[in-house]
Amino acid sequence: MPIEVNGKTYETDEEGYLANLSEWTPEVGEAMAKEDGTELSDEHWEVINFLREYYDEYQIAPAVRVLTKAIGKKLGKEKGNSKYLYELFPYGPAKQACKYAGLPKPTGCV
Amino acid sequence: MADFETPEIKEYPVIPHIKLGVMSHSKPFLSKEEFQEPLGYPGELVDDWQEKAYAKMEELLGKYRSFRVYLDSCVKCGACTDKCHYYLGTEDANNMPVARQDLLRRVYRRKFTFAGKYFPKLVGAVDLTKEVLEEWYSYFHQCSQCRRCSVYCPYGIDTAEISMAAREIMDSIGMGQKYCNEIIGKVFKIGNNLGLPEPALADTLEGLEEEVEDDTGVPVKFPLDQKGADILLVTPSADFFAEPHVDGLIGYAKVFHQAGLSWTLSSHASEAANFGMFIGSYENMRRISVRIREAAEELGVKRIVFGECGHAWRVAYSFLNTLAGPFDFLDPNYPVPQHICEVTYDLIQRGVIKFDKSENDHMTLTYHDSCNVARASRMGDEPGGQFRIPREIIKACCNNFVDMPSDTIGEATFCCGGGGGLLTDDLMEIRVKGALPRMQALKHVVENHGVTHMAAICAICKSQFTKVIPYYGFTMDQIVSVHQLVSEAIILDGADTDDDGDSGDEE
Numbered sequence: 001m002p003i004e005v006n007g008k009t010y011e012t013d014e015e016g017y018l019a020n021l022s023e024w025t026p027e028v029g030e031a032m033a034k035e036d037g038t039e040l041s042d043e044h045w046e047v048i049n050f051l052r053e054y055y056d057e058y059q060i061a062p063a064v065r066v067l068t069k070a071i072g073k074k075l076g077k078e079k080g081n082s083k084y085l086y087e088l089f090p091y092g093p094a095k096q097a098c099k100y101a102g103l104p105k106p107t108g109c110v
Numbered sequence: 111m112a113d114f115e116t117p118e119i120k121e122y123p124v125i126p127h128i129k130l131g132v133m134s135h136s137k138p139f140l141s142k143e144e145f146q147e148p149l150g151y152p153g154e155l156v157d158d159w160q161e162k163a164y165a166k167m168e169e170l171l172g173k174y175r176s177f178r179v180y181l182d183s184c185v186k187c188g189a190c191t192d193k194c195h196y197y198l199g200t201e202d203a204n205n206m207p208v209a210r211q212d213l214l215r216r217v218y219r220r221k222f223t224f225a226g227k228y229f230p231k232l233v234g235a236v237d238l239t240k241e242v243l244e245e246w247y248s249y250f251h252q253c254s255q256c257r258r259c260s261v262y263c264p265y266g267i268d269t270a271e272i273s274m275a276a277r278e279i280m281d282s283i284g285m286g287q288k289y290c291n292e293i294i295g296k297v298f299k300i301g302n303n304l305g306l307p308e309p310a311l312a313d314t315l316e317g318l319e320e321e322v323e324d325d326t327g328v329p330v331k332f333p334l335d336q337k338g339a340d341i342l343l344v345t346p347s348a349d350f351f352a353e354p355h356v357d358g359l360i361g362y363a364k365v366f367h368q369a370g371l372s373w374t375l376s377s378h379a380s381e382a383a384n385f386g387m388f389i390g391s392y393e394n395m396r397r398i399s400v401r402i403r404e405a406a407e408e409l410g411v412k413r414i415v416f417g418e419c420g421h422a423w424r425v426a427y428s429f430l431n432t433l434a435g436p437f438d439f440l441d442p443n444y445p446v447p448q449h450i451c452e453v454t455y456d457l458i459q460r461g462v463i464k465f466d467k468s469e470n471d472h473m474t475l476t477y478h479d480s481c482n483v484a485r486a487s488r489m490g491d492e493p494g495g496q497f498r499i500p501r502e503i504i505k506a507c508c509n510n511f512v513d514m515p516s517d518t519i520g521e522a523t524f525c526c527g528g529g530g531g532l533l534t535d536d537l538m539e540i541r542v543k544g545a546l547p548r549m550q551a552l553k554h555v556v557e558n559h560g561v562t563h564m565a566a567i568c569a570i571c572k573s574q575f576t577k578v579i580p581y582y583g584f585t586m587d588q589i590v591s592v593h594q595l596v597s598e599a600i601i602l603d604g605a606d607t608d609d610d611g612d613s614g615d616e617e
Contacts, residue, residue: 014288058307058313059307059310060310063306063314063317063350063351063352063356064353065353065356069317106304107303108302108304108346108383109346109348109570110348110355
């Protein structure tokens with residue numbers, strides 16, 4: 001199911017994850033979220049931006065504790081937990097936030 | 111995404127009336143060429159797929175005597191019909207174990223038995239047509255290979271093995287399942303199911319060291335690739351990545367620390383899971399297992415210990431020596447391999463580790479026996495150790511423990527609904543529906559005995575439950591790792607004594 005943003009078509013896999021992560025733009029993230037009925041706030045973007053930075057360095061999305069720690073540092077300790085992340089991304093921070101960030105879906109027993 | 115109804119938990123378990131084909135739409139994503147080839151399978155359905163499938167079936171019949179016996183010996187007594195969680199949750203007739211077996215058995219009869227060759231209609235034998243193949247793909251991915259049905263079968267027919275054979279046949283003609291095959295490829299390429307490379311693993315472990323030291327004041331280490339360590343810990347990569355898995359990993363580390371055991375993780379064998387079993391592929395199962403041997407030799411360890419993972423323990427306990435042995439370079443004073451629960455239990459028995467049970471007083475626990483641990487392996491040196499030892503550990507570190515009804519635990523345990531390679535979002539309907547019997551049992555102890563949390567010792571069970579229990583009105587944080595309970599209650603020498611043990615929640 002390719003997704004169209006500003007007249008450009010982006011290939012995705014069966015579950016709507018971007019096929020080529022170098023094509024990602026913030027507008028693509030916005031469009032994917034909109035399809036799911038989510039409006040991306042600054043808090044969402046804090047998470048998405050961190051995921052992209054981490055991925056750039058490590059070629060994988062961060063583990064949940066790495067993510068909660070980083071978000072806690074940026075947004076305050078009361079937000080450094082998975083409960084907060086699930087409020088932002090009800091389908092799971094790893095899977096839903098990765099999708100909007102243009103990253104592949106984490107696989108395995110997760 | 112939820113385009114189905116969650117089954118209703120009735121007042122008591124009900125054996126449903128059968129419905130025909132109501133789950134025939136359930137099919138996982140097909141594997142693509144890029145995921146098939148690293149495993150040695152064709153990238154798409156081959157031209158002469160029917161002949162190739164028959165040939166593969168013949169090969170498997172020759173290799174595995176059990177496979178032929180299972181196909182020949184069913185007398186249609188019906189003992190298995192109401193034993194599968196997927197049947198109980200979906201009401202689809204093809205999810206009765208005997209019906210699932212028959213999907214393959216009728217093709218076997220047509221091709222490999224006298225009656226089926228000459229009088230196919232009399233014995234329900236059919237050719238492997240495209241329609242039959244599509245049914246295989248659907249219903250052999252609605253079996254979690256949990257083996258509950260085999261417990262009740264008077265002949266001991268193991269539907270899991272038939273499912274594995276069906277998947278192996280389908281893989282060999284280019285009809286693989288994306289979830290399993292992509293993951294196996296990642297193990298070969300990167301070392302684990304997640305695709306977590308060594309630098310990310312090192313960074314994650316470093317973060318955990320900081321976290322534990324912040325919490326407890328004790329410098330508990332999470333060593334990686336440390337040559338000369340005594341113990342190689344092989345654990346599912348979900349333990350590095352997800353909750354509540356990671357809390358279990360923290361528990362193992364605290365146990366090793368407090369007992370003064372020298373241990374290490376390996377970036378080469380950073381995965382306990384072995385999805386080669388799910389797809390019935392001896393060769394892929396062997397290739398994954400060999401990585402563990404290579405890591406053990408490279409690091410020069412004396413013992414191999416497995417973390418909390420269900421099917422990994424089956425492969426480890428039952429097959430590791432055949433697949434990757436002999437392990438004669440390890441210390442013969444310890445079992446090869448050992449389960450982390452065996453290690454912890456032994457340390458408890460010897461008084462090496464002690465607990466402050468009150469740390470877990472805010473919970474009343476029950477315990478979910480994981481299918482592969484329950485019915486395909488053992489712990490300790492006596493029958494039933496795999497049931498007793500995890501419970502003894504929980505009871506050693508928690509004051510409040512209640513078992514679920516006896517026909518839903520022990521060797522009669524119900525699968526979580528996500529095992530056997532079904533733990534993927536494209537199979538969410540079967541996962542939610544298949545969890546019904548376990549949810550029913552959980553609800554019973556929640557309502558009658560005040561249970562607040564369910565502990566598990568399998569990465570798949572933990573991920574599956576955290577995902578599906580909200581459909582049944584529970585919350586995801588009600589699922590805990592067994593070693594998470596250990597982690598909360600273990601008394602560490604030199605730990606901060608101020609009374610804020612639960613600081614994780616307060617921060």
